[in-house]
Amino acid sequence: MTAPEIQQTLDAIVDKVRAYHPDPDVAVLYKAFNLAKDMHADQRRRSGDLYLSHPLAVTSIIADLKLDVPSLCAGILHDIVEDTVVSVADIERDFGTEIAFIVDGVTKLSKYAFNTREERQAESFRKMLIAMSADLRVILVKLADRLHNMRTLGHMPVDKQRYIAKETLDIYAPLANRLGISWIKSELEDESFRYLYPDDYTALSEKVDKKKGERDKFITETIALLAEAVREKDIPCEVSGRSKHFYSIWRKMRNNNIEFDQVYDALAFRIITDTTGRCYEVLGLVHSLWKPVPGRFKDYVAMPKPNGYQSLHTSVLGPYQERVEIQIRTRQMHSIAEYGVAAHWQYKEGRAVSPDADKFAWLRQLVEWQQELPDSQEFMETVTQDLFGEEVYALTPRGDVKTMRKGATPVDFAYAIHTEVGHHCIGARINGAMVPLKTKLRTGDIIEILTSPNGRPSKDWLDFAVTSRARTKIRQHVRAAERDRARQIGRAALDKALRRHSLKIKKVERNGQLRQAIEGSKVPSIEELYVQLGFGRVQTDTIVKRLVPNAEPKEEEDDEGTLAKFINRFTQRKERPGIALDGVDDILVRYAKCCRPVPGEEIVGFVTRGRGLSIHSAQCNKYKNLEQERMVDVYWRADKEARLPVLIRVMCADQSGMLASISQAFSARGVNIAEAHARTNKDGGATLTFQVLVSDAAQLKDALNSIKELKGLYSVERVRA
C-alpha cells in the first residue's frame, strides 16, 4: 500500500462512517490517523505493506460494525502503544480517557496467551473477561484486529499460522458468536479452517465450486418462489439465500461422518419482514408451501438466545424435495443478528458502557464467578462451558425463561432461579411429571422445583450439574459442610485424647494452653486446628504431647472380647481402607465394629466423641440408640477399586482340602482373603475364620452362596461382632 492509497483508505472509512453516523467528529479521526502515521512511520508488515495499512484496515472493519467514533480512533491507535514510543498516558492526554482505556485494553489483550499452559491460559481468560466487562468495545476492537490478521495470515510462517488459527477457532470465533456478531464469527471460522485443515479446505472449496452453477440456479429459483408466495399476501419482505459457510458444512460432514453431497440444508434462506406478527404469518406460508422437516422448528423470537439473537428457524423439503433451512425475522432482529452486541454502540455517542448492559448479564456473572473460583482450572472449565457451550431454554411454571448450557438438569435450573432454591431442592417435575434430579432438560420444558427446608445440596449433584452457577454454589456448600463436620470431629477427637491425661478440652480452650500449643505452628487458630484434626492432617498425638509433655499415655480400657480383638487387628490398620463416602471427603472415618458395613449396604454416619466418623449399617441396632442429631448422611461412592474387610466364620467337617475349596470359592468370585485362621473342635468339626476383602454386598452374598454348596460344610456366616 502506497501513501496515496493509504490516504484513499482513510477517506473511504470516513465516507463509510458518514453513511451511518449523522454527525461524526471527523477531526479527532484525522488527529488519530496523523499520530499513527507519524509514529508507525516506515514500519512495515511481513507482507511488505506499510504498517499503517493494518490499523486502517482494522478501523474499516470497525466502521463495518457501525461503531462509535471512540472505537474508530481506538482502532487507528490500537497498536501504537505496543509498537512505538507513545504511552497510554500520552493517548489519554491527547484523546481523553475513553479512547485511552480501549487502546490500553486491546494492548493488554494482545499480550495474553490462550494457547499456552492451562494455568496461564486461564489467567489470560480472567483478564480478558475483566477487560470485556469494563468496556465491551475493547473486545470489539480486538475482534476487528484479529479478523484483519486472519485475512492476511498467509504472510506468516506456517507454525505461527497454525498457532494463531487455533487460538482464533478456540477463543475468538466463539467469542464473536457469544457476542452475537455472526458475520465475524463465520469469517473467523472459515479463515481458521483454511490454515488448520488446509487439505480439507481445498477439497471442500473445489466441491463447492464445481456445483456452483447448479446451486446458484437452485438458490435463485427458491428465492423467487418464496418471494412470490409471501408478496401474494401483501406482506413486505426481502428474501435472500446463500450457502452456509465452509466451516459449518465441514463440521457437519465430520460430526455426522458424511460426504459433501449428503449434507442437507447446506443452503440457508432468509426472509426479512417488518413486524413480529408477520414473521409467524410468513412461517405459516412457508409451511403450507413446502413440507416442514419434523423437529427442526425453533422459535428464537419468543425465546431469544442470551446474546439477543431472535429469529424463527425451520427446515423444509424445498422445490426439488431438497432440504433447506429458512430463517424468518424482522429487520430489527436482523440487525441484532448481524451486529450483536455492537448494535448497542451504533449511533450512540459518548457512552462508556452499553445502555443495554442487562442483556449481557452473563458477562458480569462470569466476572463474579471468577472471583469465587480460586482454582484456575475449575474456572477455565466452567467459563468455557458457559461461554461457548450450546444452550437450552426452560421455563418456570409462571413462564419465566431460564437459559442454561446444554445438558443442564433440574438442579441447574433450581440454582438459576435462586441459590436458596438450589440449596433446598429435593425434587422436580418436568411438564407435570416427577423426574430424577439428573434428568437433562430440553428446550421448552416447564420445570417445577420442589423444595424442603431440610433439603441440602448433595455432593452427588456435582456428577450431573453443569452450569457454573450451580457447580460453584454446590461446591461452596459441600466444602463448608465438610469443614464443619471435620471441625466437630476434630474437637471431639482431641477431647477424648486429653481425657486420658485427665485434661478437659474446655479447660485448655479457656486457659490459653491450647492457643499456646499451636503458637508458631502453621495452624492459625483453634478452630482451624479442629478442622485439621478432623481431616486427619494434624495428629491428636502431636497436640497432646505439647499440652502434656511428660505424661505417659494411659492404656485404653480393654473392654473388648477376644473376637473383637481379632477383628481389631484388621480394622486398626494405619492406612484407611480404599473406600470413600460421598459427602465426607477425607475425614477420619472408621467402620463400626458392631455391624461392619460393606459397600452396597445402606449406611449412616455417626459423629462419635473422639473416634471420628463411624459408619454403621442401616440395619444395625446399635446406631438406632445413638443420638440422632449426630447422624450424618453418607453414601458409598461407586469405586471399583474400593474394598472393605469382612469377617466370615465357617463351620465345617475337619477334613483335608476344606480350606483349599473355600479359598477357591472366594477367589472365583473375586473376593480376596487377607487372613485365615483354623481351629479344630472337640466334636471333630473345624471352625475357620476368614478375613476377606469385598467390594460390595452383592459380591459377598454371591461368594457365601457358593461356599454353602461345598461338601462337608455345616454353616457359613458373616460375623458382626
Ligand code: MN
Ligand atoms: Mn493489530
